[in-house]
Amino acid sequence: xxxxxxxxxxxxxxxxxxxxxxxxxxxxxxxxxxxxxxxxxxxxxxxxxxxxxxxxxxxxxxxxxxxxxxxxxxxxxxxxxxxxxxxxxxxxxxxxxxxxxxxxxxxxxxxxxxxxxxxxxxxxxxxxxxxxxxxxxxxxxxxxxxxxxxxxxxxxxxxxxxxxxxxxxxxxxxxxxxxxxxxxxxxxxxxxxxxxxxxxxxxxxxxxxxxxxxxxxxxxxxxxxxxxxxxxxxxxxxxxxxxxxxxxxxxxxxx
Amino acid sequence: xxxxxxxxxxxxxxxxxxxxxxxxxxxxxxxxxxxxxxxxxxxxxxxxxxxxxxxxxxxxxxxxxxxxxxxxxxxxxxxxxxxxxxxxxxxxxxxxxxxxxxxxxxxxxxxxxxxxxxxxxxxxxxxxxxxxxxxxxxxxxxxxxxxxxxxxxxxxxxxxxxxxxxxxxxxxxxxxxxxxxxxxxxxxxxxxxxxxxxxxxxxxxxxxxxxxxxxxxxxxxxxxxxxxxxxxxxxxxxxxxxxxxxxxxxxxxxxxxxxxxxxxxxxxxxxxxxxxxxx
Numbered sequence: 252x253x254x255x256x257x258x259x260x261x262x263x264x265x266x267x268x269x270x271x272x273x274x275x276x277x278x279x280x281x282x283x284x285x286x287x288x289x290x291x292x293x294x295x296x297x298x299x300x301x302x303x304x305x306x307x308x309x310x311x312x313x314x315x316x317x318x319x320x321x322x323x324x325x326x327x328x329x330x331x332x333x334x335x336x337x338x339x340x341x342x343x344x345x346x347x348x349x350x351x352x353x354x355x356x357x358x359x360x361x362x363x364x365x366x367x368x369x370x371x372x373x374x375x376x377x378x379x380x381x382x383x384x385x386x387x388x389x390x391x392x393x394x395x396x397x398x399x400x401x402x403x404x405x406x407x408x409x410x411x412x413x414x415x416x417x418x419x420x421x422x423x424x425x426x427x428x429x430x431x432x433x434x435x436x437x438x439x440x441x442x443x444x445x446x447x448x449x450x451x452x453x454x455x456x457x458x459x460x461x462x463x464x465x466x467x468x469x470x471x472x473x474x475x476x477x478x479x480x481x482x483x484x485x486x487x488x489x490x491x492x493x494x495x496x497x498x499x500x501x502x503x504x505x506x
Numbered sequence: 507x508x509x510x511x512x513x514x515x516x517x518x519x520x521x522x523x524x525x526x527x528x529x530x531x532x533x534x535x536x537x538x539x540x541x542x543x544x545x546x547x548x549x550x551x552x553x554x555x556x557x558x559x560x561x562x563x564x565x566x567x568x569x570x571x572x573x574x575x576x577x578x579x580x581x582x583x584x585x586x587x588x589x590x591x592x593x594x595x596x597x598x599x600x601x602x603x604x605x606x607x608x609x610x611x612x613x614x615x616x617x618x619x620x621x622x623x624x625x626x627x628x629x630x631x632x633x634x635x636x637x638x639x640x641x642x643x644x645x646x647x648x649x650x651x652x653x654x655x656x657x658x659x660x661x662x663x664x665x666x667x668x669x670x671x672x673x674x675x676x677x678x679x680x681x682x683x684x685x686x687x688x689x690x691x692x693x694x695x696x697x698x699x700x701x702x703x704x705x706x707x708x709x710x711x712x713x714x715x716x717x718x719x720x721x722x723x724x725x726x727x728x729x730x731x732x733x734x735x736x737x738x739x740x741x742x743x744x745x746x747x748x749x750x751x752x753x754x755x756x757x758x759x760x761x762x763x764x765x766x767x768x769x770x771x772x773x774x775x776x777x778x779x780x781x782x783x784x785x
Contacts, residue, residue, distance in 0.1 A: 254576040344577045504557075
């Protein structure tokens with residue numbers, strides 16, 4: 252018997268998760284549409300004299316992404332966050348990979364589709380324009396926007412995996428502990444490590460190897476630039492580690 | 507069917523639940539798992555279905571490492587915890603969502619149990635009381651026809667007729683291929699059902715004997731006065747006089763009084779060890 256992944260079991264699990272939680276997902280979607288109305292109204296250059304509204308889709312995307320992430324994470328936590336639900340979830344005759352992929356399915360593609368749909372509904376309704384749907388779609392997926400959004404999605408995926416990892420690691424006050432852990436990680440990765448590298452390791456290494464002069468290096472680089480330069484590329488690597496770790500955390504889950 | 511080999515388990519460094527526990531459970535029996543609050547009954551059940559992993563030693567269920575929680579293992583066991591989750595939907599829908607995971611699930615059997623418990627399959631789970639929900643879960647668990655059934659306090663919340671129905675159903679499904687483990691404090695409810703006793707006490711299994719063997723070695727009586735008979739292991743007063751548990755040196759036939767045995771085991775574990783030749 253295939254204990255790793257079975258399409259049949261996976262389909263049954265997805266069907267079960269959807270039918271048990273669809274009201275929550277639909278409710279979340281409605282809230283998301285309402286939120287998009289608000290964000291678009293606030294973030295866009297809103298002038299009724301213009302025939303073509305100037306959408307700030309990137310801001311709307313990033314902010315709405317954050318909000319939708321919270322909604323869908325809450326939906327997922329509702330499935331697994333209490334002891335009794337965890338018992339039911341982990342005694343389900345499905346493999347860990349099937350559970351993980353089904354979580355991913357509900358947290359990522361469904362969320363993105365939900366977000367896209369919410370945005371597509373919000374904008375035409377709000378502006379009452381015939382071409383706004385086409386305009387939004389083309390703007391949203393233009394080359395520049397896609398590149399920015401890819402980074403935003405990576406940050407989002409990293410956060411999702413970190414939060415899930417926290418939820419499966421901490422037994423009590425999981426949300427609080429996870430939030431603290433993420434803040435610590437953020438400070439560590441984006442402030443402490445670059446700061447440490449910049450102030451201590453780089454000068455020492457430079458001094459030892461005589462590879463460069465720290466003073467010259469400082470003259471040619473902005474401190475801020477160095478610290479924040481790779482901020483959005485970090486999730487590129489972190490995201491794989493997190494989802495991989497999450498698999499083993501779920502596999503070894505103790506209740 | 508289930509083998510625990512030198513199992514040590516602790517929730518924290520300060521609280522060790524089991525230490526070098528060895529236990530083998532065979533099919534064809536209804537095991538009664540008894541123990542005081544916090545003795546580790548639920549933990550033991552969780553270990554058997556992979557929800558708790560021993561810190562050392564191994565726990566093998568149906569030939570597989572329990573902690574792996576493989577689908578091939580999980581579809582052959584059903585665990586009903588004391589507190590359980592039921593989604594807000596109709597019973598029929600609940601069954602249609604969960605039954606496909608269990609290849610031997612029998613819907614006719616499930617409906618028969620529901621009718622015995624006087625519950626309609628069209629009811630919404632939200633409208634049911636705790637006891638009724640438990641009946642649905644018991645019916646569902648038995649209808650899965652898994653080889654291993656683990657019930658944690660199944661009679662809690664059941665009314666008096668339902669407890670009788672539960673006993674009757676459990677007796678009807680017991681067979682040579684199946685192993686049923688019931689953890690309970692309500693020994694009176696299940697006295698007639700259990701054919702093998704496991705008593706958990708102080709990080710170990712204090713008694714692991716079948717009922718026949720217990721009644722061969724021990725005798726249970728109610729007397730008016732307690733004499734200084736050295737064969738008496740334990741006694742406690744009751745409305746009818748004194749209930750006594752004594753060495754069955756005369757090969758007398760008596761009915762097992764589980765409550766008395768449990769209390770006796772708690773009070774005089776050394777004597778019980780001596781009688782049953784446990785280490």
